[in-house]
Amino acid sequence: MMFGAKHSIGRHVAWLSLFPLLIMAIGMETFYLNDRFKDLDSDLIQRGKLIARQIAAGSEYGVFSRNKEALRELAEKTLLEPDVVSIMILDDNFTVLTDLRRALANPAGNAVVIPADTSKPPAQELLQHVDYYDPVHDNGKIILIYQPILGSQIMLDSLESKNSYRQVGTVLVQLSKYSTERLKSKLLWISISASLIFIIFTYFLTLLANRRITTPVEQLSHAIKAIGSGNLDSRVNLSSCITELCTLTDGINQMTSELRTERDLMQSRIDDATQQLRELAFYDTLTHLPNRRLLEDRLAQSMAASKRSGIYGALMFLDLDNFKPINDLYGHAAGDLLLIEAAQRISNCLREMDTVARFGGDEFVVLLNELSAEYGASTEQAHFVAEKIRAALEQNYFLTQIKEDGTRVHIEHHCSSSIGITLFMDHDVLAEEIMISADTAMYQAKQNGRNQIRLNENNNA
Known part of the structure; x- marks a missing residue:
């Protein structure tokens, strides 16, 4: 060998x-x-x-x-x-x-011949x-x-x-x-024949005995290969079981069960980590709203859908008025509480198909999809949603801040918003140009006294 x-x-x-x-x-x-x-x-x-x-x-x-x-x-x-x-x-x-x-019957077995002379x-x-x-x-x-x-x-x-x-x-x-x-030759052939019959009979008995060993071992081998390839849901079930193989099978099944549990736990951790990475990559960590990267992706999709369907979409830029004083008086932790509350109020004013994103600081962006095929009707719908948001944001904020020593500080603050709107449909413009248009309209609202809505019609048709 x-x-x-x-x-x-x-x-x-x-x-x-x-x-x-x-x-x-x-x-x-x-x-x-x-x-x-x-x-x-x-x-x-x-x-x-x-x-x-x-x-x-x-x-x-x-x-x-x-x-x-x-x-x-x-x-x-x-x-x-x-x-x-x-x-x-x-x-x-x-x-x-x-x-x-x-x-003699056998010519080769002649007797000894005595010489005649x-x-x-x-x-x-x-x-x-x-x-x-x-x-x-x-x-x-x-x-x-x-x-x-x-x-x-x-x-x-x-x-x-x-x-x-x-x-x-x-x-x-x-x-x-x-x-x-x-007679010796006859006995020899009889003995050889009997030995061959004995060996053949023993061989078939060995085959039968082998099946009781090799069949479970082959089943174990296939199961181990499946486990090695990552199929931890497989379980070894032997058709016939020898004591030692049964013990080995129980050990393999227990090991597979433990590996499956560890795999599920690891997969859960991976999913959680993936979700956290996705949150970090596409969502704002404070308000859990989409960030600028995800907003740009959804805006590109909305522009493509609007161009195919011939239905207007709208983009709004929002900036909170009178936000800086809360940071100056109570610290950034209080400002964060207000931003979280503002994000929730904006989300409550939107449909499920719409998107609100935190653009940075106290700025938010709202994307409205599938308004209308008519420009006038789309303008009215966008203005209606913007007014709901403005009205919701100008309500007083009642915040509770917990200090490091555990004491609670109750804060009441008034904060409004300036909103700029731009519409888009079948225009040969870039997403960045649409965002600049909405941002320009928002600054016009601030310059005109804040807490109001402005529509930029330069990119609209």
């Missing part, structure tokens, strides 16, 4: 489950086959030894009397036994008395493979078994009769391992 390579948890679980089982299956199969193969070889050798002992016991007289016909008959009967391919009976001088062989004793080629302490020779294809033929004799020179034995001949039996090897 390459360093840093990514693999699914299902593959990891499959490897962790299948690899030990595969090793265990191979180990058990190897142990079983090795033990079974040894048993098959041992059974064949034991059967060969038994056959050799039976021949040795039955051929004692034939060897002693050199009755080759009887020995041959005995060998022929024994040669019918399975896996026996050669029987050789020799006398005590290793002279061959009987040598019978048969063809040799200066060695006839059986020496076979006997050189024999270990008399372990008279079994296995070359992988043929098993050669050596069995001495013992003859008994009576000792006459003793008061008691005792039997003694001497070797009168030798039996050499060769057995083919072809059938045993075929």
Whole structure:
């Protein structure tokens, strides 16, 4: 596996489950086959030894009397036994008395061939493979078994009769391992097939087990990706739950809930800060009326709408008369209270579609939209609104000022206003020119005695 390579948890679980089982299956199969193969070889050798002992016991007289016909008959009967391919009976001088062989089913498993013409004793080629302490020779294809033929004799020179034995001949039996090897191959294929079936069955069981792990993990992964992308409203709901995954899911859901709460709180703070910035950028901090920047934007929109519809709009400039004395007598805090009250009185005289803005100091600007398509009617409407404002502003102001020590100071002050009006519609003039026109009319009202209204008709048509 390459360093840093990514693999699914299902593959990891499959490897962790299948690899030990595969090793265990191979180990058990190897142990079983090795033990079974040894048993098959041992059974064949034991059967060969038994056959050799039976021949040795039955051929004692034939060897002693050199009755080759009887020995041959005995060998022929024994040669019918399975896996026996050669029987050789020799006398005590290793002279061959009987040598019978048969063809093997497997041509590759030929018996050891004794040379026909040799200066060695006839059986020496076979006997050189024999270990008399372990008279079994296995070359992988043929098993050669050596069995001495013992003859008994009576000792006459003793008061008691005792039997003694001497070797009168030798039996050499060769057995083919072809059938045993075929059985081994069959067992090997059966074992391999059983192992494959076991591995396949285990693999499908592992897949089923993986689903109980990987499906919830995949659901967790998708939920975490959604959370990472900012979707904090998502919630993890597992179709099946393991204890550890349930604990992890509860933790993720709790974390998501806390993050959502923090997000909402942060968003609320951002909205508040944005609103404050907007207030600072477009509204007067004292009266909360639109400031000059917002007024200019709304005036541009009103001029464009008036030009499209052919309906007049009006702009008013207001300046408070007799405002400076309240600042001189009671301080700027008292003047601020009066400005707030004046802003409220002006707003109460307007429609919702109209705008009143604080232009600076004690100056206010009123924007009237959608008056009339007739100049005369529009002039009357604008003058009517201006008169309402003038009348409202000339009423006495009753203010309550709270000092730093907590004492309350009640103030009564009279303050009027001078108002200048200009109308606009389909004119090739700039917004700044309209504002100058209204400002000029307002100064005319001040110069003519204050507390009155003047209309500037230079920009009107």
